[in-house]
Amino acid sequence: MAEKILMKGNEAIGEAAVVAGCRHYFGYPITPQSELIEYMAKRLPQVDGVFLQAESEVSAINMVYGAAGAGARVMTSSSSPGFSLKQEGISYIAGAELPCVLVNVQRGGPGLGSIQPGQADYFQATKGGGHGDYHNIVIAPNSVQELVDMTILSFDLADQYRNPVVLLADGAIGQMMEPVEFREVTAKNIEKPWASTGLHGRSETNVINSLFLKPDECEKHNKHLQEKYAVIEKNEVRYESIHVEDADLVLVAYGITSRIVFSAMEKARKEGMKVGLIRPISLWPFPYKPIEDASAHAKAFLTVEMSAGQMVEDVRLAVGRTKPVYFYGRTGGMIPNSAEIYDQIVTIMQAKGGK
Amino acid sequence: MTEKLFAIPATLKDIPTHYCPGCHHGIIHRLVAEAIQELGVQDKAIGVAPVGCSVLCYDYFNIDMQEAAHGRAPAVATGIKRVHPEAVVFTYQGDGDLASIGCAEIVHAAARSEKITTIFVNNAIYGMTGGQMAPTSLVGQVTTTSPYGRKEDSCGKPIQMSEMLSTLHGPKFIARVAVNNPANMAKAKAAIKKAFEINVKGEGFALVEVLSTCPTNWGMSPVEAVSWLEKNMLPYFPLGIFKSEEVAK
Amino acid sequence: MTHEIVMAGFGGQGVLLVGQLLAYAGMLEEKQVSWMPSYGPEMRGGTANCSVIISEEPIGAPIIAEPTAVVAMNLPSMDKFAPSIKTGGVLIINSSLISTEPNRKDLVIYKVPANEIANEIGNSKVANMVILGAVIAATDAVTVDGAIKAFQKKFASKPKMFTVNEQAIRRGMECVINAGK
Numbered sequence: 001m002a003e004k005i006l007m008k009g010n011e012a013i014g015e016a017a018v019v020a021g022c023r024h025y026f027g028y029p030i031t032p033q034s035e036l037i038e039y040m041a042k043r044l045p046q047v048d049g050v051f052l053q054a055e056s057e058v059s060a061i062n063m064v065y066g067a068a069g070a071g072a073r074v075m076t077s078s079s080s081p082g083f084s085l086k087q088e089g090i091s092y093i094a095g096a097e098l099p100c101v102l103v104n105v106q107r108g109g110p111g112l113g114s115i116q117p118g119q120a121d122y123f124q125a126t127k128g129g130g131h132g133d134y135h136n137i138v139i140a141p142n143s144v145q146e147l148v149d150m151t152i153l154s155f156d157l158a159d160q161y162r163n164p165v166v167l168l169a170d171g172a173i174g175q176m177m178e179p180v181e182f183r184e185v186t187a188k189n190i191e192k193p194w195a196s197t198g199l200h201g202r203s204e205t206n207v208i209n210s211l212f213l214k215p216d217e218c219e220k221h222n223k224h225l226q227e228k229y230a231v232i233e234k235n236e237v238r239y240e241s242i243h244v245e246d247a248d249l250v251l252v253a254y255g256i257t258s259r260i261v262f263s264a265m266e267k268a269r270k271e272g273m274k275v276g277l278i279r280p281i282s283l284w285p286f287p288y289k290p291i292e293d294a295s296a297h298a299k300a301f302l303t304v305e306m307s308a309g310q311m312v313e314d315v316r317l318a319v320g321r322t323k324p325v326y327f328y329g330r331t332g333g334m335i336p337n338s339a340e341i342y343d344q345i346v347t348i349m350q351a352k353g354g355k
Numbered sequence: 356m357t358e359k360l361f362a363i364p365a366t367l368k369d370i371p372t373h374y375c376p377g378c379h380h381g382i383i384h385r386l387v388a389e390a391i392q393e394l395g396v397q398d399k400a401i402g403v404a405p406v407g408c409s410v411l412c413y414d415y416f417n418i419d420m421q422e423a424a425h426g427r428a429p430a431v432a433t434g435i436k437r438v439h440p441e442a443v444v445f446t447y448q449g450d451g452d453l454a455s456i457g458c459a460e461i462v463h464a465a466a467r468s469e470k471i472t473t474i475f476v477n478n479a480i481y482g483m484t485g486g487q488m489a490p491t492s493l494v495g496q497v498t499t500t501s502p503y504g505r506k507e508d509s510c511g512k513p514i515q516m517s518e519m520l521s522t523l524h525g526p527k528f529i530a531r532v533a534v535n536n537p538a539n540m541a542k543a544k545a546a547i548k549k550a551f552e553i554n555v556k557g558e559g560f561a562l563v564e565v566l567s568t569c570p571t572n573w574g575m576s577p578v579e580a581v582s583w584l585e586k587n588m589l590p591y592f593p594l595g596i597f598k599s600e601e602v603a604k
Numbered sequence: 605m606t607h608e609i610v611m612a613g614f615g616g617q618g619v620l621l622v623g624q625l626l627a628y629a630g631m632l633e634e635k636q637v638s639w640m641p642s643y644g645p646e647m648r649g650g651t652a653n654c655s656v657i658i659s660e661e662p663i664g665a666p667i668i669a670e671p672t673a674v675v676a677m678n679l680p681s682m683d684k685f686a687p688s689i690k691t692g693g694v695l696i697i698n699s700s701l702i703s704t705e706p707n708r709k710d711l712v713i714y715k716v717p718a719n720e721i722a723n724e725i726g727n728s729k730v731a732n733m734v735i736l737g738a739v740i741a742a743t744d745a746v747t748v749d750g751a752i753k754a755f756q757k758k759f760a761s762k763p764k765m766f767t768v769n770e771q772a773i774r775r776g777m778e779c780v781i782n783a784g785k
Binding site: 171177 | 624628637641
């Protein structure tokens with residue numbers, strides 16, 4: 001077992017990327033993810049990697065496009081306003097099927113918003129963000145250790161599916177320190193015969209491209225993408241389920257919010273209330289099935305987010321009209337505390353006649 | 356016994372292009388392909404295509420290519436070059452792509468002296484989208500978005516990219532050439548080859564701006580277009596080498 | 605026992621470092637720990653605080669609503685965080701900079717003249733380490749050996765700093781113990 005070290009979330013992502021074999025990073029500074037770009041600036045030269053501070057987020061994502069298309073394991077990171085700027089490039093990356101890991105340490109929005117933690121980029125991350133029919137694989141860790149493990153997983157998923165993976169964190173998880181260990185990793189070495197590397201004797205040229213001028217060819221490409229997304233939906237749903245089996249009320253939350261919700265749930269359980277928690281780890285593909293299954297016995301659901309209500313739409317899709325889905329959110333960089341959430345639990349439980 | 360005097364270079368695919376009659380892209384493609392061929396680096400060349408008329412150049416070069424978003428070719432090329440430092444990476448961009456939407460990318464790639472070659476085709480108009488005003492359209496030039504002619508007081512004067520980029524410390528070679536006659540074609544070929552030689556040697560950033568016609572969107576015959584270029588573009592976009600080690604000495 | 609400790613002061617007083625060392629010591633003692641800073645555009649002179657949780661149990665929310673202990677390095681920090689402390693909790697005041705009496709009677713309050721003690725030791729920079737010692741003595745969240753070990757690991761490249769900082773930690777502890785803990 002590796003020695004535990006105390007690390008900031010942002011820095012842990014950086015080290016995990018290095019462990020995963022990422023040797024190329026292109027980024028632009030923005031609060032609250034700057035520790036990550038600074039970590040990469042210091043760390044990558046130590047492992048003969050390439051760190052480059054781009055002139056903008058737009059350039060950074062296009063450098064990622066070039067590097068990913070050239071066959072490298074590559075990463076960029078930003079926070080909400082900067083991540084918006086990357087959306088054009090992400091659409092191209094999805095269209096050209098380039099593997100890469102994109103980190104969004106979310107803050108309050110819209111616009112410049114605030115620099116405090118937020119979760120209001122859920123729609124952007126899971127429903128597209130850029131133009132066209134595409135999906136990012138979206139992973140939302142809730143601890144510094146999980147940031148490490150999921151960063152490494154993200155690189156593998158990206159290569160396996162030739163798809164961008166968004167690691168959706170937030171200012172709280174990026175800034176906090178927790179003990180982490182870097183377990184032995186066997187980096188998957190996936191061949192990339194499609195990459196543009198120079199011909200080197202190959203007779204057919206490799207072209208990295210998302211343009212299909214003929215609409216029937218473009219539709220064919222879209223069908224191919226949708227088939228790939230269906231496989232990902234089948235294989236890559238990840239979630240954590242706690243005390244859901246007997247729960248009258250099922251809480252749904254992801255990322256840092258899930259931990260605050262967990263504390264509220266524990267308190268409610270001690271008070272004898274049957275409350276459980278489903279924590280989506282993959283936000284796309286979303287764990288519709290476990291939520292749908294829970295709706296067979298649960299009387300109600302409560303989704304908690306640091307947003308005005310985004311993931312709750314997916315929870316409602318999963319639950320359908322059979323059971324009420326309540327929502328509690330804070331916005332603009334405000335973090336809900338467990339007492340607020342506990343109060344919500346009590347109110348719902350009383351209305352449902354349960355203790 | 357016959358000797359083959361003229362053939363398509365192996366670096367170009369033997370397929371028809373979509374370019375309009377009289378457009379200079381075909382000539383410029385060939386000069387780029389010849390330079391790569393003559394330097395013997397086809398195997399390690401990686402090109403980046405722009406958005407604009409030459410978007411499909413990835414279909415024409417017999418070279419590994421990446422298609423970039425509008426204006427972002429220098430950033431994409433940077434990403435490629437940083438992964439494969441031994442590769443000969445180049446961008447092929449038009450005036451809207453490089454001088455308008457991609458201004459930041461080209462300036463910073465040049466400033467970093469990114470070890471890539473940029474072929475910048477300036478025809479003073481947006482071709483693919485149907486003849487709109489470009490950052491290099493001349494004052495008074497009529498386009499679909501400057502139907503009364505480009506007005507200096509509201510649109511300014513066209514950007515002279517070669518001159519502007521030459522003020523940076525990064526670039527090793529910047530030249531403006533034209534392919535309006537055989538003599539200029541020879542000079543253009545020499546400049547493009549020089550830019551790729553610098554690339555092969557890993558010396559730094561090199562850019563060749565090539566003035567080009569756009570008969571279709573200028574609303575002229577190919578012959579008229581060449582004389583319009585000579586009469587209107589050459590005075591404002593003078594040909595020559597703006598930056599090179601020789602100039603520095 | 606779960607310790608939920610908020611440390612607050614103005615930027616540059618070293619409260620974030622004290623919090624990190626507490627968390628580090630807790631980790632070395634095989635406890636569950638988390639450290640969460642406030643962050644903002646101020647780099648120097650603004651307010652700074654951090655939340656440290658040290659527990660035998662896995663930590664849920666890393667954000668503290670009701671601290672078991674608060675360290676106030678200056679008056680605005682006391683005004684901001686003292687009202688939220690759990691009944692029976694601990695309030696440690698840097699009495700070098702705070703002369704106002706806290707208005708809560710349901711807390712265990714320690715007044716530590718951290719700056720004076722640091723000056724007595726001969727290094728005004730170690731006032732935060734005096735406070736670290738006080739927190740350890742007042743809460744038993746970690747052991748003093750754990751804290752010293754954490755310091756030596758974190759500043760492994762600066763062994764010259766060890767003696768004076770250890771001295772500061774022990775003086776802070778004495779201050780609390782002499783106050784009748």
